[in-house]
Amino acid sequence: MQKKRVVLNYPSHLTDQPVISRLIKNYDLEINILRGWITPREQGRLVLEITGKRPALEAGMNYLKEMGVETQPLAQDVRWHEDRCTHCSACISICPTKALDIDRKRMEVSFHKDRCIACEGCIPVCPYQAMEILF
Amino acid sequence: MAKTIEEINERIKKGKAVVFTAEEIIDYAAEKGIKKAAQEVDVVTTGTFGPMCSSGAYFNVGHTKPRIKLGGGRTYLNDVPVYTGLAAVDLFLGATAMPDDDPRNKIFPGRFAYGGGHVIEELVAGKDVRLTATAYGTDCYPRKTLETYISLKDMNEAVLFNIRNAYQNYNVAVNLSDKVIYTYMGVLQPKMGNANYCSAGQLSPLLNDPYYKTIGIGTRIFLGGGIGYVVGSGTQHNPNVKRTEGGVPKMGAGTLSVKGDLKMMSPKWLRGTSLTGYGATLTVGIGIPIPILDEEILRYTMVRDEEIYAQVVDYSEAYPQCIPGSLGEVNYRELRSGKISVQGKEVPTAGLSSYFKAREIAEILKEWIEAGKFFLTNPVEPIPSVDSGIVFKSLKERPIKKR
Ligand code: SF4
Ligand code: SF4
Numbered sequence: 462m463q464k465k466r467v468v469l470n471y472p473s474h475l476t477d478q479p480v481i482s483r484l485i486k487n488y489d490l491e492i493n494i495l496r497g498w499i500t501p502r503e504q505g506r507l508v509l510e511i512t513g514k515r516p517a518l519e520a521g522m523n524y525l526k527e528m529g530v531e532t533q534p535l536a537q538d539v540r541w542h543e544d545r546c547t548h549c550s551a552c553i554s555i556c557p558t559k560a561l562d563i564d565r566k567r568m569e570v571s572f573h574k575d576r577c578i579a580c581e582g583c584i585p586v587c588p589y590q591a592m593e594i595l596f
Numbered sequence: 597m598a599k600t601i602e603e604i605n606e607r608i609k610k611g612k613a614v615v616f617t618a619e620e621i622i623d624y625a626a627e628k629g630i631k632k633a634a635q636e637v638d639v640v641t642t643g644t645f646g647p648m649c650s651s652g653a654y655f656n657v658g659h660t661k662p663r664i665k666l667g668g669g670r671t672y673l674n675d676v677p678v679y680t681g682l683a684a685v686d687l688f689l690g691a692t693a694m695p696d697d698d699p700r701n702k703i704f705p706g707r708f709a710y711g712g713g714h715v716i717e718e719l720v721a722g723k724d725v726r727l728t729a730t731a732y733g734t735d736c737y738p739r740k741t742l743e744t745y746i747s748l749k750d751m752n753e754a755v756l757f758n759i760r761n762a763y764q765n766y767n768v769a770v771n772l773s774d775k776v777i778y779t780y781m782g783v784l785q786p787k788m789g790n791a792n793y794c795s796a797g798q799l800s801p802l803l804n805d806p807y808y809k810t811i812g813i814g815t816r817i818f819l820g821g822g823i824g825y826v827v828g829s830g831t832q833h834n835p836n837v838k839r840t841e842g843g844v845p846k847m848g849a850g851t852l853s854v855k856g857d858l859k860m861m862s863p864k865w866l867r868g869t870s871l872t873g874y875g876a877t878l879t880v881g882i883g884i885p886i887p888i889l890d891e892e893i894l895r896y897t898m899v900r901d902e903e904i905y906a907q908v909v910d911y912s913e914a915y916p917q918c919i920p921g922s923l924g925e926v927n928y929r930e931l932r933s934g935k936i937s938v939q940g941k942e943v944p945t946a947g948l949s950s951y952f953k954a955r956e957i958a959e960i961l962k963e964w965i966e967a968g969k970f971f972l973t974n975p976v977e978p979i980p981s982v983d984s985g986i987v988f989k990s991l992k993e994r995p996i997k998k999r
Pocket of ligand 1: 582
């Protein structure tokens, strides 16, 4: 089994189509919706965690591509600007997944992309604009 | 045997000074014994790196041709207003100033993405900023408008001058209400969802010299990556608070006013800071050397995080309404562990002051001293201590009579 976190951008003509349910049914994938919203231009945005066998996952991603849904790995969207980070630790108690973590001995903060669910919790909390979400 | 600053400086000159950071000295002195360590060790270096709102800088930008009197007019640096109530081309920029058209908290919570602190960071980074001004014009200063780029190297003087920095201890902020609040202590989650603290604890300058026995007017320090000096005690300096047996204040107490040549500083140690829903400010890096003149002074520098206590204060009601009292006392070891217990509830903690950077500052200052690049000074005058009789006042309002 493999797990993948992806951001789906889909064009307005697809927002009323059962894309996700087909993805679940036809490809035997388990899907966990982390976030979802419609942008001002009526495009759909979904952040998914998809779990399934590797070939099924690949087939599912292909299906999305054919349907005209743009996908990108989630971690690309949240950036930790290490040079701006002061290791103040203000974000540590807010981050729900320990994507922002701290080595208590050194009091050094680090960012683990793979754990980030793009919840945006850290954005208003970071006083140094070190966290950036690019959508 | 007591040492003198002159003797320590002699050792620094010869490259023989023994220097420890305020973190390293704890175990070293415990192992060696206080007597021996006090003889051996010359200096203990401290550090702190946190948002410090009462910071700012003054500039002399040089005269234009024809001359303009900025004094009494309106002047901006990158759209951030500066204080012009001075002579023709002297300006003061405060860390919390923000552009006139910043929406503040109109769209709540405001972001405060750019303010005086950010201008200082950009200037120190060597960048050009926009100097724009309007003036009223006089016979000797006829010009009325000015728009130009300017950088630090163009200016005659650029001096960081902070009237309150390096707070000796601080509150731990929580939120007892049932909605998120946005404070100068960060974003506080409802029902005590988190607790924010702001001190470098055992590394913090004034917590290592609790009675101000060595830090005084004229003390040479690490300031913003360059060299600065203690000007005196800072505003709200309040030595008369509850202290532990070891003399460490259990709440905000002493403060320092500091200054230094901005042209020698670095954007790494002066950072523009945005506190969502609260405002813009400047994060300042300060490191102060403590000369180990005798055993007593050494003992103060051995203070550990578990011996430094802070008060947990509710920022939803008690703080804004000035209701005295504390929800409990916690120490910095607990705070830095990531959770504290307040009235039986486990609360996750987060810092606003960077311990990691505080340690780096203490280490840099140590290197400077070891390399013979930084010498200690005898204070010209001590700053007021517990015997000063200072009483911290609130503003007693006296309604203005309407005629
Ligand atoms: S976006 Fe959320 S999960 Fe990702 S780092 Fe920020 S707080 Fe953590
Ligand atoms: S709040 Fe920002 S600056 Fe502070 S540790 Fe987190 S990412 Fe770094």
